[in-house]
Amino acid sequence: xxxxxxxxxxxxxxxxxxxxxxxxxxxxxxxxxxxxxxxxxxxxxxxxxxxxxxxxxxxxxxxxxxxxxxxxxxxxxxxxxxxxxxxxxxxxxxxxxxxxxxxxxxxxxxxxxxxxxxxxxxxxxxxxxxxxxxxxxxxxxxxxxxxxxxxxxxxxxxxxxxxxxxxxxxxxxxxxxxxxxxxxxxxxxxxxxxxxxxxxxxxxxxxxxxxxxxxxxxxxxxxxxxxxxxxxxxxxxxxxxxxxxxxxxxxxxxxxxxxxxxxxxxxxxxxxxxxxxxxxxxxxxxxxxxxxxxxxxxxxxxxxxxxxxxxxxxxxxxxxxxxxxxxxxxxxxxxxxxxxxxxxxxxxxxxxxxxxxxxxxxxxxxxxxxxxxxxxxxx
Amino acid sequence: xxxxxxxxxxxxxxxxxxxxxxxxxxxxxxxxxxxxxxxxxxxxxxxxxxxxxxxxxxxxxxxxxxxxxxxxxxxxxxxxxxxxxxxxxxxxxxxxxxxxxxxxxxxxxxxxxxxxxxxxxxxxxxxxxxxxxxxxxxxxxxxxxxxxxxxxxxxxxxxxxxxxxxxxxxxxxxxxxxxxxxxxxxxxxxxxxxxxxxxxxxxxxxxxxxxxxxxxxxxxxxxxxxxxxxxxxxxxxxxxxxxxxxxxxxxxxxxxxxxxxxxxxxxxxxxxxxxxxxxxxxxxxxxxxxxxxxxxxxxxxxxxxxxxxxxxxxxxxxxxxxxxxxxxxxxxxxxxxxxxxxxxxxxxxxxxxxxxxxxxxxxxxxxxxxxxxxxxxxxxxxxxxxxxxxxxxxxxxxxxxxxxxxx
Ligand code: SF4
Ligand code: SF4
Numbered sequence: 003x004x005x006x007x008x009x010x011x012x013x014x015x016x017x018x019x020x021x022x023x024x025x026x027x028x029x030x031x032x033x034x035x036x037x038x039x040x041x042x043x044x045x046x047x048x049x050x051x052x053x054x055x056x057x058x059x060x061x062x063x064x065x066x067x068x069x070x071x072x073x074x075x076x077x078x079x080x081x082x083x084x085x086x087x088x089x090x091x092x093x094x095x096x097x098x099x100x101x102x103x104x105x106x107x108x109x110x111x112x113x114x115x116x117x118x119x120x121x122x123x124x125x126x127x128x129x130x131x132x133x134x135x136x137x138x139x140x141x142x143x144x145x146x147x148x149x150x151x152x153x154x155x156x157x158x159x160x161x162x163x164x165x166x167x168x169x170x171x172x173x174x175x176x177x178x179x180x181x182x183x184x185x186x187x188x189x190x191x192x193x194x195x196x197x198x199x200x201x202x203x204x205x206x207x208x209x210x211x212x213x214x215x216x217x218x219x220x221x222x223x224x225x226x227x228x229x230x231x232x233x234x235x236x237x238x239x240x241x242x243x244x245x246x247x248x249x250x251x252x253x254x255x256x257x258x259x260x261x262x263x264x265x266x267x268x269x270x271x272x273x274x275x276x277x278x279x280x281x282x283x284x285x286x287x288x289x290x291x292x293x294x295x296x297x298x299x300x301x302x303x304x305x306x307x308x309x310x311x312x313x314x315x316x317x318x319x320x321x322x323x324x325x326x327x328x329x330x331x332x333x334x335x336x337x338x339x340x341x342x343x344x345x346x347x348x349x350x351x352x353x354x355x356x357x358x359x360x361x362x363x364x365x366x367x368x369x370x371x372x373x374x375x376x377x378x379x380x381x
Numbered sequence: 382x383x384x385x386x387x388x389x390x391x392x393x394x395x396x397x398x399x400x401x402x403x404x405x406x407x408x409x410x411x412x413x414x415x416x417x418x419x420x421x422x423x424x425x426x427x428x429x430x431x432x433x434x435x436x437x438x439x440x441x442x443x444x445x446x447x448x449x450x451x452x453x454x455x456x457x458x459x460x461x462x463x464x465x466x467x468x469x470x471x472x473x474x475x476x477x478x479x480x481x482x483x484x485x486x487x488x489x490x491x492x493x494x495x496x497x498x499x500x501x502x503x504x505x506x507x508x509x510x511x512x513x514x515x516x517x518x519x520x521x522x523x524x525x526x527x528x529x530x531x532x533x534x535x536x537x538x539x540x541x542x543x544x545x546x547x548x549x550x551x552x553x554x555x556x557x558x559x560x561x562x563x564x565x566x567x568x569x570x571x572x573x574x575x576x577x578x579x580x581x582x583x584x585x586x587x588x589x590x591x592x593x594x595x596x597x598x599x600x601x602x603x604x605x606x607x608x609x610x611x612x613x614x615x616x617x618x619x620x621x622x623x624x625x626x627x628x629x630x631x632x633x634x635x636x637x638x639x640x641x642x643x644x645x646x647x648x649x650x651x652x653x654x655x656x657x658x659x660x661x662x663x664x665x666x667x668x669x670x671x672x673x674x675x676x677x678x679x680x681x682x683x684x685x686x687x688x689x690x691x692x693x694x695x696x697x698x699x700x701x702x703x704x705x706x707x708x709x710x711x712x713x714x715x716x717x718x719x720x721x722x723x724x725x726x727x728x729x730x731x732x733x734x735x736x737x738x739x740x741x742x743x744x745x746x747x748x749x750x751x752x753x754x755x756x757x758x759x760x761x762x763x764x765x766x767x768x769x770x771x772x773x774x775x776x777x778x779x780x781x782x783x784x785x786x787x788x
Contacts (some may be wrong), residue, residue: 073723073731075463102523105499109732111525112700116736129536130495130502130520136539140522143532300502300518304510331464331728335503338459338472339510 006223009216010197016207017200018247023207024056025094031209036152037098037121038206039083039107040242041266041298044099044126044145044286049210050160050168051152053096057206058083059243059267060358063091071113077329078358079243080110087118097155099148101126103298104332124151130300132291141287169282175205175214176272182217183262183269185224187317190232190259192224195239196250198260202268232259235377237352238313240264240306240340241325242333248363249325249356256374261317264310265325270296297332306336307343314349320377321350328357350377388617392600395613399433399603400483406431407486412552415485415508417501418602419674419694420494420519421541421687423568426606427561428548432492433485437602439470443649443757445482452758465726466758468504475511488512490551494519496694497674498729515551517544521692525699529692537688566681568606574614575601576676581621582667583714586630586637588621591666592656595647601675631665638663639778642710644670644737645722645730650759651767658764658771668714670695670707700733704740711745717778719749720771725761748777 016023028035033054038045045055060082067088068081086092098121100111111125126148129137149160179202186193193201201220205213234257244250244265253260263269270293277288293299295309310322322344326333337353344351352373354366386394407413414425418436425432442448448466451473456462458476460469474480478487491514493505502518509516519540522533545556578597582589597617604610630637641659643666648655659666674694679686695706710716719741721734738749750770755761 071732071735073735075725076728076732102525103499105727105729106732108499108523108525108729111523112733113736115700125523125525127522127525127533129522130499131518131536131540131543134539134543136536136543137520139539140532140536143535147530147532297503300506300520302506302509302516302518304506326461329463329728331461331500332503334461334464335468335500335507337461338455339507341459 006192006220009220009223010193010201013201013204013216013220014197017202017204020057020061020207021091023204024054027054027056027208027212028094030212033209034096035094036124037092037095039098039100039110040079041101041103041107042128042271042290043101044148045210046168046172046286047145047149047152047160047165048099049171050165051149051156052158052164053152053156054209056095057203057267058092058098059203059206059245061086062246062358065359071117075329077106077327079327080106082358084110084113084117087114087121092118092121095121097122097124099124099126101128103128104330106329106331122155124148124155128290128299132299138284138287138291141290142283145283145286165282169276169285171211171214173276175210176275178214178218178221179205179269179272182221185221187261188229189224189227190234190236190261191230192227195244195253195258195260196247199244199250199268206267233257234259235321235374236261236317236319237321237323238262238264238310238317238319239323239325240310241266242327242330243267244325246356246358246360246363248360249354249366252363252367252370256370258323258370258374260323261319262313264295264306264313266298297336304336304339307340310340310344311347311349314344321352321373324351324353326353326355328355386616388613388620391613391616392597395600395604395609400485403431403433404484404486412489413486414490414492415488415505416492417494417497417505419497419677419691420492421544421691422606423561423564423687424541424544424548425492426564426568427557428552428554430490430548430552432603433488434602435471435474435485436467437599438474438483438485439467439757440647440649441483441599442470442474442480443759444652446650446759447480447482448650448757448759451477451480462758465498465500465504466755467726468500470757471504472507472511475508489514491516492519493517494521494691496521496691496697498696498727500729515547517547519544519691521694521697524692524697524702527699527701529689533692534685534689537692538685541684541688562682564606565679565687567608567611569678569681571601571605571607571611571614572676572678574611574618576673576678578614578618578621579668579672581618581625584625585715586628587640587665587667588624588629588631589667590631590656590660591643591669592647592652594669594672595652598672598675601672605675605677632660635660636663637665639717639775640665640667640715641718641720641774642666642668642670642707642714642716643720643722644707644734645724646671646727646756648722648754648762649757651754651762651764654764655754655767658768662771662775664771664775666720667716668710670710673706696729700736703733703737704744707737707741708744711741711747716747717781718747718774720774721749721751723751723753725753725755725758727756746781748774748781750774
């Protein structure tokens with residue numbers, strides 16, 4: 003138990019202090035870091051190129067410089083990233099990789115070149131027609147192009163062995179994350195919403211091999227404990243990212259536990275295992291091809307609503323928690339569709355709109371409180 | 382003697398016919414598709430499928446001030462007021478199905494091309510889901526490089542082949558490659574005439590006021606693959622050429638004093654106001670970034686060339702291209718200034734605008750201003766802000782002119 007507590011404390015601390023954690027990881031691994039903008043950045047390739055891939059998920063900061071490039075109706079996470087970039091917060095990065103999943107990210111990719119010229123950019127363009135042969139081939143080529151750019155950056159070739167090994171490290175990491183989230187679902191007293199988020203978030207700032215050892219240990223310890231009765235409200239969280247931290251504090255205050263998630267920063271990144279067959283790049287492609295219910299990947303059947311309903315049923319959850327990043331239009335487009343499906347199934351939805359620079363979380367607090375009261379009365 | 386028809390009359394007739402044909406087709410049980418504005422319509426035209434364009438339709442609803450009903454309907458369903466107002470109007474129309482302004486039949490097929498934006502992917506994915514009908518997706522990867530990369534072209538060509546297969550399955554008919562070639566030829570020809578006509582605005586004075594160009598845009602969207610469309614632009618070209626010959630400018634009662642570019646889509650609900658403020662001061666919008674999007678030109682029969690042409694739409698290309706393109710327009714059209722529409726709907730166009738503005742100003746030395754608006758949501762635009770910005774632009778343009786006059 004002591005082990006568990008200290009491991010959790012360590013990762014919570016790591017997840018709470020991105021920059022400090024990254025600098026320490028760089029020191030420990032003696033590697034240079036490459037920043038990874040949100041959503042499916044192919045970290046495996048960066049890792050194989052000998053760099054430490056680190057997540058760039060914005061953060062609370064005063065927005066001043068970013069206004070030079072972005073109007074106020076740009077999502078706060080990208081305004082933060084540009085702001086940090088311009089004020090030098092990322093000066094320790096060797097390069098950044100940006101995937102262009104939405105119109106904002108396309109523009110961010112273009113603005114970065116000018117706003118932060120000292121940190122080279124590696125764009126990654128994913129196909130939306132990912133299930134047809136031409137789409138798979140394209141993505142395969144695109145990954146190889148990214149690999150070439152990284153080789154140029156490092157001046158070293160990425161060997162077959164390096165990419166294979168890196169991919170295995172990442173597959174192992176993702177499997178470990180899936181096991182961790184399963185273990186959490188039966189230990190919501192030990193792992194509250196905030197702890198869950200920060201422990202997962204820490205993975206973005208640490209060497210994946212090191213992190214995986216720790217998370218496996220945590221899962222083992224959790225599984226050694228008896229399953230816990232959680233007397234609070236169990237929710238499935240969906241959206242881009244479970245932030246700002248104030249939101250998580252409010253969830254904890256109101257005894258709301260995240261029993262499973264469909265968040266870009268969390269399960270969407272690791273819920274799909276690669277297919278076993280094929281070359282390493284084909285296996286990487288297969289992960290994108292097999293992803294379902296993700297707002298950033300075109301899917302004719304649009305199964306997100308059905309998926310969320312399944313998750314609720316599987317976990318006997320009480321509600322779906324929608325964490326909507328303001329101005330994130332892909333997420334905003336999905337909402338009316340899955341909202342109706344979920345409501346038709348009689349499942350309550352708690353909708354909160356967030357920005358990374360929130361002056362006050364009072365509105366969210368009131369919303370969550372009254373939702374919690376309503377559900378508690380019903381139960 | 383044959384009665385001469387003006388291009389303006391023909392424009393009206395073609396638009397009426399466009400909507401009526403689609404409604405009739407639907408009534409007869411034929412397939413109707415909804416498609417994005419700069420999609421490879423050649424495939425649908427070849428198949429003889431009637432197509433309507435939600436962006437066109439939403440613009441028409443906006444221009445006739447009927448947008449709010451649809452916007453409110455969509456917002457009531459949970460659509461955020463942050464998202465593109467064309468999408469909001471259209472999703473509202475899916476529920477309400479009637480506008481005093483203009484009507485379109487419900488689709489049997491969705492045809493989406495992402496060369497305009499990723500927003501369209503989400504919007505059309507929703508349409509297919511809500512209406513429970515098939516969707517053909519044309520994904521055109523964003524070009525962060527100046528040119529379209531080879532592997533993108535291969536991917537798009539693969540998608541064209543895949544789409545043809547889908548169309549054959551949906552219609553139960555074989556794809557006619559000879560007809561395809563014909564349509565390709567007509568489409569590229571229409572695009573050429575469109576460009577030739579709009580290029581006549583390079584003359585002094587320009588024969589056309591650019592707000593008229595916005596009107597003709599409806600037809601380049603919906604009739605690009607049709608002979609009537611090509612004929613319209615040819616006629617329009619000839620009329621404009623005759624005006625140039627005679628030295629006739631854009632207005633009878635006003636001289637063209639300043640020549641500007643309008644960046645982005647029109648503010649349809651405030652079209653009259655935005656136009657009048659400019660005209661009052663003799664400011665003619667002679668070109669815009671937007672209409673060039675339909676200059677989709679490639680060699681007949683060249684599928685890869687066609688894919689490349691579609692993927693080269695400026696909205697799908699990088700900042701270097703965007704900047705170079707605007708700077709070229711400044712030169713070719715001999716512009717005095719630029720009016721940037723910060724269009725609340727269109728993040729793709731907006732979030733590069735500031736940098737394009739700075740660079741173009743540095744490259745060309747001509748002044749510019751930005752104003753806030755929206756293409757169809759009437760709530761964003763304010764006339765007073767617009768007037769103030771235009772006034773500022775005029776002052777700067779006047780100063781430049783004076784400097785030039787004084788050598
Ligand atoms: S709009 Fe959404 S997906 Fe795009 S950058 Fe912003 S938060 Fe990310
Ligand atoms: S206005 Fe912009 S966001 Fe809307 S459909 Fe057109 S290009 Fe896309």
